[in-house]
Structure formats: C-alpha cells, structure tokens
Amino acid sequence: MITVENLKKKFGDQVVLESINFSVNKGEVVCLVGASGSGKTTLLRCLNLLEEPSAGTLKIGNKRVEFGKQKVTKEDVKEIRQYSGMVFQSFNLFPHKTLIENIIEAPITVQKRDKKEVVVEANEILEKVGLIEHKDKYPDALSGGQQQRAAIARSLMMHPEILLFDEPTSALDPQLVREVLKVIEELAKEGQTMVIVTHEMNFARRIANRALFMDEGYILEEGPAEKVLSNPKEARTREFLALLEDE
C-alpha cells in the first residue's frame, strides 16, 4: 500500500528525516513512536505531502513520486492525497459548519456526489462514532473527544484507503482519550489501513501490527508492535519507554 524509500526531509539546513525506509501493507496498522522532535509527525505529513520530502521516493497505491529531482506537480499531490485521509492533533473541524455539514462538505464539493446519498451515509457514520444526537451542533459546543470522533468521521466519508493519525489524543483531557481510541480500535478491527503517531503505548501494543521507533530523524527500530514496545532491542527505545512509564 505504502512504500517509502530513502526518504529525506530538510527544513533549511536542519535534517529532520534521514534515509527513511518502510512499507505499510493493506489492512495493517502501523504505529510511529518516539520522543518529540524525533521526526514522526514530519514523516506522517510527508505521506500525504503536507510536507514535501527533500529526496527519496514515495509510492502509495499505484502512484509513485520521486523527490528532489524534479518539481512535484499539483497533479502528483492530488493523486497521492486521493489515497489517504488525515486526523489531526487539534481536530481542525470547520468551526462555522455543524457536524453534519463538516462531514458532507468534501464528498459534495470535491467528489460531486449526490447530496441525499451523502447525508444518508453521513448519518450512518455519525451513528457509528456515537455522535448522531449532536449532528446539528457546531464543533465549539462539543468536547474535544466528540470533536475528534467527528474529525475521524469526516475523513471516513472520503473512503480513504489509508488513514493517517497525528497524535489524535494528545490534545484531549485524559478522561476523553478512551472514547477516541475505541473508535480507532473499531476501525482496526474492520481492516482499515492506518498509520498512527501516538504516545499511547498500551493502545499501540493492543492494535498495531507493527511499530516504528524513531529517534533523531532515523527509524531506529522496527518490528511487531508487541516486541518493539514491550521488549525492544535498542537501548534508546528502552529509555524512551521507561520515561513514558514514569509519567
């Protein structure tokens, strides 16, 4: 589904990602873990070209783009983005639209689908994430957990082959984390391909097929989630996990 080869990313002179190689298979859940500043969010953002890599190649579905040689065209970006949806740390719902309006926006304006049909589907998805009774409220009237579930629903409406999560629970009050993780876990069970940047280690162990541990722009350790997150080879990974346990 996703193949990343030799990916590099520099911001000016600062190297943020260095020779990144990894792949994600269809139906797999891959977690990216590591300290802040290790490059995991940047890597995730490279996967839908919110950040443009400086070098290397990215293949998603049938689309392959090479960076650093020629300019990435608008068409390239468009094609790559068709494969993925993204859930942000700060939700980024559209505040001037009600939940249902948020969710039907892209299918109607981008995919030009029939409004009636989209509304029917939106209702189903809102039901699934437990927000149907809030569908006519504005995001500002909802809790962070509800907003994040709505944001997940919004991404799902585009039927992305891959869902990217950028620390989906980091901005939430502790008591709201669980309701969001539950929705993500549900998606994992349904076989949704996902790449998740997270600090929730128990959650990652439970749902991820694989985990990548990132450190200073490199993938330091990669393997089955259970192994990398419970019994890592590398000292740095152990250190990082121990720090999280302390908290």
Add this chain to the structure above:
Amino acid sequence: MFDFFSEIKWEYLYDFDLAIESLPFLLEGLRVTLIIAGFSMVFALIIGIIVGIARMSKLAIFRLPAKFYISFMRGTPLLVFVFILYYGLPVIGIEFESSIVAAIVGVSFNFAAYLAEVVRSAISSVPKGQWEAAETLQMSYFQTLRRIVIPQATRIAVPPTFNIFMDVLKGTSLASVITVQELLYSGRLIAGRTYDSMTMYITVAIIYWLVSIVIGAIQSRLEIRYNRYLAKG
C-alpha cells in the same frame, strides 16, 4: 474667565426654525451622499477583496502591483486623488461624465486599499490547520478559500470593514469640493445664503451622525449572525 463666557452669543447657537426649514433641501443632498457612499462601499469591497487576495499571492506579478496600489492609496490624501481624477485627467483628455462619478471612483479606489488590508489580515487569521484539513480532504485552493476560509475570515473582518464604511460615508463629504451637491455642499449653500453657519453645519453633522448610527446597527446585527457558531460565554 467669566468675561469670556458672558461674551458668547448663546441665542445664535442653534436656530431650530432654520434647521427645519432647510431640512428638505439637506435631505436632497443626503440622497446624493448616500448614492456616492453606497456605490463606493460596494465597489471598494469588491476591489478590496481582489487586491487583498492578490496581495497574498505567491506570484510576484499579482503581489507587487497590489502592494504598490495599497501603498499609494494609503499614502496619499483622498482629496488629492479626487483632484487628480477630476482636474488632472481632463488635461490628458479623460473626462468624467459627472462629478458624482469622479467622486465614486475616487472614494472607492481609495478605501479599497484599506479594505484590502482588512481582507488580508482576516484571511491570515484563519488557522493553518483549516487549510490543511481542507487539503487532506482534497479540496482545491479556491474551494477552500470559498467554502472554508472566507466564511471564517468574514466574521473577523466585519468590525474593521464597518469602521471603513463609516469612513467612506464621511469621505464622501470631500466630493463637495468638486462641486457635487451632496449633504455638505447643500449645507454650505444655505449657510452662505443665511449667514448661519453654526446652525447649518451642526445640522449637517447630526445627519452624518444618524447615518453612522444606522451603519453601526447593521454591523451589530451581522456580528451576532457571524458569531452564532461560537460557544456562548
């Protein structure tokens, strides 16, 4: 001190009879003022939105002319610009059909520069995350601008835009200098005939003020409407 006050001729302060007598004539002038102000607000807003968006463009061929335009209009007095239009252009063979048209052009183009700055700051104040969310939903630049960014920017832009609209209203008084018979000019005519400048100009001022109050009321209603999606408190 007491001498100073005792010399004031309070009985000449305001002649109600004259004010009421001249009201029909002043309201005829107000009609012209409102025509100039109305057209100018609409044109200034349209030009302001275009220039404001051009000012934010990554492309220098849009950005630099917009920057130059804003700089020139903000850096020169409206009256001088109106003189260039009304007295200057005929020298090179361009003449306006009427001085009203010259006034509308002058006021619109001048205040459009201020509105362009409002547009720019309002659009920049919409968080980057909104653009990114729309991008990941595959919305195009213009779809994002139209459906996501401009509606949110509008809420932020309402108060400063209406400040400028009040300036537009007051700015139309400069048209009196190029012989447009608007509110101030009408007042001047009567003041010249009756020698009662105090009554006339106070009356004119009150009429401007009342129109401003109406503009302010429209602003409040729009603010309520655009703030409806924010949680109360």
